[in-house]
Amino acid sequence: MFDLTGKNVCYVADCGGIALETCKVLMSKNIAKLAMLHSVENPQAIAQLQAIKPSTQIFFWTYDVTMAREDMKQYFDEVMVQMDYIDVLINGATLCDEQNIDDTINTNLTGMMNTCATVLPYMDKQQLGKGGLIVNVTSVVGLDPSPVFCAYSASKFGVIGFTRSLADPLYYTQNGVAVMAVCCGPTKMFVDRQHTAFLSYGQPFVDRLRTAPCQTTSICAKNIVKAIECADNGRIWIADKGELELVKLHWYWHMADQLVNYMHSPSEDKDDD
DSSP states (O other): OOOOOEEEEEEESSSSSHHHHHHHHTTTTTOSSEEEEEESHHHHHHHHHHOOOOTTTEEEOOOOTTTTHHHOOOOOOOHHHHHSSSSSEOOOOOOOTTTHHHHIIIIIIIIHHHHHHHHHHHOOTTTTOEEEEEEEEGGGGGTTTOOOOOHHHHHHHHHHHHHHTTTTTHHHHHHHHEEEEEOOBBBBHHHHHHOOOGGGGGGGHHHHHHHHHHHOEEEEEEEEHHHHHHTTTTTTTEEOOOOOOOOOOOOOOOHHHHHHHHHHHHOOOOOOO
């Protein structure tokens, strides 16, 4: 059980929807500090959060997840002045725009990876931190394909691949930073938006999605925090239909014994002959 009491949490996302509802739940968990790096400032939402737990310190920065990594470091240098350290980093920025593939990939995948790369030295127990937890909030279409949201699905598959790779014991045993992901099913806020299919053939399906039954953002947020409290390195969760389910991970490719032995053998110069 991962106890959030007294923890310093950094949430990179949009100030609204799942992110706001998740922050509400986090504030009820008696965290010490909450750093919000969101694309749009929402003073009313921040006031709502502060009212939940007045003793928890909240800090806000307007943050563009698609910025260069060098610029990200300047932001997190400021974050560290206020936070001292980061126990939990939550990545939740998301965009579904099938007609703008670059922005979709940059927001959902590249930006998340750059944020992780920027923050890890501050969390790494062998560098500036004391270990911690990275939580990548993604989508169920990162586990199974979406025929209408092709670019969005591809970016979310990338999040799962990155999460599982970064959670490898090769890193975790040295930096002490666990990495996990929560795959959210459709929420009312998502389906209520106007979306365009990747190809026009899928548009009737997208239009019908707007009236499809789905979970509320508040229920999804509660399960995201529940997954965090059940944190274990490398875990992938599904938060859908008001329930939380652990994904059974499958390996499709198995390295040959010769390659495994080579990768784990001490490095030394060997003759090719």
